Amino acid sequence: MLRIGHTMDDFTRIGCPAGRSMSTLVEETVRVMREQLPPLLGDGYELRADQLDMAEMIARSLEHDGVSVIEAPTGIGKSLAYLVPCLLHCRRHNVRAVVATYTRTLQRQLARRDLETASRATGGGVEGVVLMGRGSYACRIAIARYLRQRRPARNLAGWLRNVADEPNSDLDSFAGGALYLDDSLRAAVSCPAREAVCRGCAERERCALVTARRRALAADVVLGNHALLFADRAVGGALLGHYDVLVVDEAHHLEDVATDFFTVSFGRRTIRGGPHSLWTADLDGAGDGVRAAGMSGGGDTGAGVAAAWHALQSAVAAGQDATDRFFRAIAGRLPDVASDRVPYAVGSPLFYDAGADVNAAGDALRTIATAAGALGEAAPAPGEGVPDYAGTFQVLGAQALETASALEFLAAGADEDYVFFVRVGPDGPVSLSAAPSM
Numbered sequence: 001m002l003r004i005g006h007t008m009d010d011f012t013r014i015g016c017p018a019g020r021s022m023s024t025l026v027e028e029t030v031r032v033m034r035e036q037l038p039p040l041l042g043d044g045y046e047l048r049a050d051q052l053d054m055a056e057m058i059a060r061s062l063e064h065d066g067v068s069v070i071e072a073p074t075g076i077g078k079s080l081a082y083l084v085p086c087l088l089h090c091r092r093h094n095v096r097a098v099v100a101t102y103t104r105t106l107q108r109q110l111a112r113r114d115l116e117t118a119s120r121a122t123g124g125g126v127e128g129v130v131l132m133g134r135g136s137y138a139c140r141i142a143i144a145r146y147l148r149q150r151r152p153a154r155n156l157a158g159w160l161r162n163v164a165d166e167p168n169s170d171l172d173s174f175a176g177g178a179l180y181l182d183d184s185l186r187a188a189v190s191c192p193a194r195e196a197v198c199r200g201c202a203e204r205e206r207c208a209l210v211t212a213r214r215r216a217l218a219a220d221v222v223l224g225n226h227a228l229l230f231a232d233r234a235v236g237g238a239l240l241g242h243y244d245v246l247v248v249d250e251a252h253h254l255e256d257v258a259t260d261f262f263t264v265s266f267g268r269r270t271i272r273g274g275p276h277s278l279w280t281a282d283l284d285g286a287g288d289g290v291r292a293a294g295m296s297g298g299g300d301t302g303a304g305v306a307a308a309w310h311a312l313q314s315a316v317a318a319g320q321d322a323t324d325r326f327f328r329a330i331a332g333r334l335p336d337v338a339s340d341r342v343p344y345a346v347g348s349p350l351f352y353d354a355g356a357d358v359n360a361a362g363d364a365l366r367t368i369a370t371a372a373g374a375l376g377e378a379a380p381a382p383g384e385g386v387p388d389y390a391g392t393f394q395v396l397g398a399q400a401l402e403t404a405s406a407l408e409f410l411a412a413g414a415d416e417d418y419v420f421f422v423r424v425g426p427d428g429p430v431s432l433s434a435a436p437s438m
């Protein structure tokens, strides 16, 4: 059963409204679906009435700048039903489209099969590219760190070096991905979760994520995912560029993705100790470079850089100590319930006596920002073989201030538009989080 509506509240059985004649896009869509698709898809393909209905409705929406909300069972061929009218519309009006899915599986199926089929059926001339989430691309900085610190076996090391040197592939599509990639390796070598980390990166010109994003900005059709839609809004459309048509497939997951995206968290490993922590091992290398530059400046410069580096190290340690004390304290006050989420609100007894640790962590984060600013100013200018140390420390400073604000917001637990909770793992409390209450 296919259900379609023009708005979320208007689900109706599809059909051409009485008295409205078929528009040109609708006619062309029907013609392509009936005449072009079957020979391309071979004997196993049969055009279904629901698939044709859906394609017609989408064509009509595109012609009239409308919105269609469609619920359909698996197996009717939804992807081609929206790709065909979208590609026809994009080519006619020289406009761009974004298709957002929830699962990587569907994203890949669209990229490998359906987009190619729809493109051939509609006469070509429309370029489509896949843009995955950050976790799907290799980070050159993270791979270099992994090789340095973990010293993996020769085969894996060779694979990682090849991945790092290939800016035109995502991690999973790179030959050998199925053999080597597991969750832990992916977390260790993929792009850092926070966008800000990439801003000052000296490896941008050879980075797979940056390359994929540039291609997406130039493409007619971008196959992305739900999270990308929110990330794009958060950076003012810089990821996807302007687009006229949006298709959200697997849209029943969109609310959960939105909740995750807008959730604010501060965890046991936010400052140090995790792959996406504020302090990561590559900052040690940046520190070496800045201190060497400071030493070559001699006298006061060298002493100033050394003092800022010392302040930074001390603040990271103090912030982590305060965080550990805080999470140990609330672990002893969690109610004995079998849930991975324990709600709290302003004045919660969970935080009894924990104010000093929250303040200490916040102070440490602000000290990190100040010291990072001083190191950034002392850093040498980037150039051949010299990374952008100043950019790296500026990003660290901005992140530290953002983290301090998030911690204060979470500890207050007072915003009525958010639901506050402690996320609990097998070893105790993992983070304070606040999700928009929608």
Ligand code: SF4
Pocket (backbone or CB within 6 Å): 138, 139, 140, 141, 142, 190, 191, 192, 197, 198, 199, 201, 202, 203, 204, 207, 208, 209, 210
């Ligand atoms: S731009 Fe970001 S993802 Fe790319 S190499 Fe640099 S830090 Fe890694």
